[in-house]
Amino acid sequence: MIQPKSTMLKNNALYIIxxxxxxxxxxxxxxxxxxAPTILEASDRVGGRLKTDILEGYQLDRGFQVMLxxxxxxxxxxxxxxxxLQKLLPGAVIFENGNSQTLGDPLRALSLAIPTVLAASGSIRDKIKVMRLNSDLASKDIETIFDTEERTTCQYLREYGFSNRFIEDFFKPFFTGIFLEKDLQTSSRMFEFVYKMFGEGLAVIPKGGIEAIPKQLKANLKKTTFKFNTTVEEVKDGVITLSDGTHLESLGTIIATEASLLxxxxxNQQTIWKAVDCLYxxxxxxxxDKPIIGLFSEDGLINNIFYPSSIETEIKGANQLLSVSVVKKHELSEAExxxxxxxxxxxxxxxxxxxxxxxxxxxxALPKLENxxxxxxxxxTRLTTSIFLAGDQLLNGSLNAAMMTGERAALGLIQVLGNN
Structure with a gap:
């Protein structure tokens, strides 16, 4: 039972999982x-899917990740x-059989102009269409993008008129690394949103690694209590049960993780997830020789490569550091x-x-979503009387969606507390 508002701050019984x-x-x-909420976290620190480890003097993100x-x-x-924030060049280098070619946005990185024009992948018609797509999405607001009828990204690109070769050589490997699926079956809404964000800004990585993002958010919190290494077993209205059998009385709970398990x-409503392997x-x-993503053809295992040592990091190892992302499903042992x-x-x-x-x-790594x-x-975001949900799986697989849902779940809880 929700207590009177006058006792809520005193009891401090708002929980975020x-x-x-x-x-x-x-x-x-x-x-x-x-x-002044309390956050219950099963791991030893903040971050969720945004974590950075230090190993033998190297700064390793748990999976190659960028922020737009x-x-x-x-x-x-x-x-x-x-x-x-360390900026990546707006483009990619495509590798095949020991050769490479560069494609990029010469309007934002002049050094990419000549390589892009000379690149064999993509006809002049394809490259003109890229410029047209940039213009179309620049004038299309985000809400309109998500109101547009959905189709697959692959279908969208074909209907837009891009050649099969350009789709296979550039769009597929590039967006496979973003969507974590190689057939571009991801919603065209997500493609337009991400493409628009690329057009309006850059892909960036914090100097301290991707975990610097949640660390900054945590540092800004002054009244929140953190309980790490604390696993939640079940959530009901008014009570949270921990894995050790402890019961916590709760005036309101925000579940900012996989709620179906709690x-x-x-x-029966578990989120379906996409996986990725990242090797360093x-x-x-x-x-x-510059901070740009390398793409491989879909014939092999590797989807993309990046040199974290090509940007400034807080910690530098003795040699060059390379991250390799594998999206394709496989049944190989780690050694294989x-x-x-x-x-x-x-x-x-x-x-x-x-x-x-x-x-x-x-x-x-990413939720697999439709609509x-x-x-x-x-x-x-309200699930029951006092339970609210947050997480990018409610909207779309992005950092923006994660922030949006956390914000809206908190506002929903505040509204209910005020009404009571």
Missing amino acids: GAGVSGLIAATILERNGF DAYPKSKEYLDYEKLQ VANLK FEVENTVL LITQVKKELEEQAKIKVIRFLKRYNIPK LKYSIDPGE
Whole structure:
């Protein structure tokens, strides 16, 4: 039973489950409205899917991840200057059989102009259509994008008139790394949104790694209590049960993680997730002398490569650091996977590996969703009398959606508390 408002702050019984970005934003909104919530987190620190590890002097993100600095919510909640964002060039280098070609946006990076014009992938017609697509999406607002009829990204690109070769050589490998599926079956709404964000800004990585984002959000919280290494077993109206049997009385709970495992009536509504493998290597040579993504053809295992050592990081290892992302499904052992990846690196891009550092197998990298939305009303996040949901799986798989849902869930809870 929800207690009178006069005792709510005194009892301090508002809980957020999950210290990822959604949970941290929810706590931010609650604090701004005078509340002091408690965050229950199963792991040892904040971040959720945004984590960075230090290994032998190297700064390793758990999976190659970038932030798009044009995201409206990240601009609202993050201090970009303090994050010391490192910019990636707006383009990609495509590797095949030991050769490479560069495609990019010459209007934002002049150094990419001549390589893009000379690139064999994409006819002049394709490159003109890229400019037209940039213009079309620049004038299309985000809400309109998410109101547009959905089709697959692949169908969208074909209907727009891009050649099959350009789709296969550029769009498929590039957006496979973003959508984590190789057939571009992801909603055209997501394609237009992400493409628009690329057009309005840049892909960036904080100097301290991707975990610098949740660390900054945590540092801004002054009234929130964190309980790490605390696993929640079940959530009901008014009570949270921990894995050790402890019961916590709750005036309101925001579940900013997979809710189907915690709430009885959601047991059959689990989110379907996309997976990715990320492998880190020390390498002898850099075949990319600037901060740009390298793409491989879909014939092999590797989808993309990036040199984290090509940007400023807080910690630098002794040699060049290479991240390799594998999206394609496989049944290889870790040893077999490493062997195959090393072989592809040498054959396709002439990259010689010194040694393997670490593999991150990430089974829950992105939610697989349909009927994508951009925003959600606070009331729509309400599951029961006092339980609210947050997380990008409610809208679309993006940092922007994670922030949006955390914000709206907190506003929904505040509204209910005020009414009571």
